[in-house]
Amino acid sequence: MLKEICKKISILLLLTSFCSQAKDGRYVLIYNPDHIKNSSFSNIVSSFESNVQGALVIETKSIDQSILNLISSVNPEKILVSSRSLIDELKSINNKTQLFATGFYFNSDKYNGVSLKFEGKFLIEKLFKSIRGIKKIYVVEQNDFNVINKSNYLNDRVEWKSGSDMVETIRIIYNIIDSANQNDAIIIPANLPSNMLYEITKAAWKNRIVLISTSINQLESGVLIAIYPNVNSLSEQITKFIQQDKIKYESVENFDIALNKRVSQHLDIQVDATLVLE
Known part of the structure; x- marks a missing residue:
């Protein structure tokens, strides 16, 4: 119970901080904290926060109502999701915001985004x-x-x-x-x-x-x-990808x-x- 309360408080604080400095129409990265154990993914998160203007990073293992409220309040232009289960959850309840995947293998007929292929x-x-x-x-x-x-x-x-x-x-x-x-x-x-x-x-x-x-x-x-x-190249590729509109799918180009x-x-x-x- 205490853990759940702390999670909601942290989301509220994050929302307050973000809304004070970012405009609508920005970009959100949602990732599973289990992935952060991977040093390469930690680099991707850091790069996204540093190089994507108005970026909001959300750490969660599931999409609950508090996450949906947070997303709705900032009205993002695009959402980048690092987990197959998380993006499938979002796809089932959010058909307005553009959703993009990264952090796992997928084909262009399944998701838009930057695949690890x-x-x-x-x-x-x-x-x-x-x-x-x-x-x-x-x-x-x-x-x-x-x-x-x-x-x-x-x-x-x-x-x-x-x-x-x-x-x-x-x-x-x-x-x-x-x-x-x-x-x-x-x-x-x-x-x-x-x-x-x-x-x-x-x-x-x-x-x-x-x-x-x-x-x-x-x-x-x-x-x-x-x-x-290549971790640095992939991080740069993802941050560039999410800020452009023409290309819908990419895979790893540098290794x-x-x-x-x-x-x-x-x-x-x-x-x-x-x-x-x-």
């Missing part, structure tokens, strides 16, 4: 520049979990493959490992089960095949490199590369040191 064109071209000797890249994902935007990007050195479920996706990876040569690389799914990730990296190690991950958590499992959004030196030495393959974050 990687923009395929930027990703593939940077990988070819980064990993010397690579002639072909296979992108393997599961149909209902993809983190790379293929868009209309075409490149005869890239082959896109997807499985209907995890079993089929794993089978596709093994088939590529068996048939690929040492000038090929495979981007593996970020959602591979840990036991299968171990087996796949072991097979790739034996066949001397380059594995690339879109999850930094998979780096020490035996992939050559892991790619992840960092982390290198597994043990795998690099085993494969005897060079990765451009200027592109690797130590």
